[in-house]
Amino acid sequence: MSPLMIVIACAIALGLAFIFIFLCTVLVGAPYVPSNGGEIENALTKLYKIGKKDLLVDLGSGDGVVLKHACQHGAKAFGIEINSFLIWISRWRLRKFPGAKVVLGNIYTTKFPEETTVAYVFGDSRDIKAIVRHINHESKRIGHPIRIISNAFEIPGMKPEKAYRAHFLYKVDGSEIKFK
């Protein structure tokens, strides 16, 4: 095989792996759709004033855009993502922020850092209750409340503390949640 053929074969294999990983993630949760930068900024200032006191966990952190906004406000940030391509992209994007970490993991089982104060969720409607259950479980485990910022989806049966455009702010403290 000529060197050119080898390069073409590698490019095709990489492309197929890329498509395969993106298709697989759709089976386990929301597809990759990044939040809008301006709306993230509104959520982290007008809805919940994020700052140095905070550690934000993004459940399904995509390309790291939400984590970057959180870090720009002085917060620490922790991303959980199942797609390894997106992890590489987000680690590159966050390389100048030592307070940011992204792990390969499942949003329903990954433990949060003890200092977590806020969780960001942009999933889809079929996942929201299970995601909130896990956040509530983690709140109980780490022993303090966690604010939830949900992009685009309200949590059925929970009253938001605040809403701003497409973002909703909730608080969980480990006590039982009665979803609708």
Ligand SMILES: C[S@@+](CC[C@H](N)C(=O)[O-])C[C@H]1O[C@@H](n2cnc3c(N)ncnc32)[C@H](O)[C@@H]1O
């Ligand atoms: C709608 S995107 C949101 C990305 C980012 N949070 C944002 O707002 O820009 C959802 C992300 O969750 C990831 N995801 C879906 N299911 C997951 C799971 N079970 N565990 C970890 N990540 C998951 C997808 O790969 C995708 O990057």
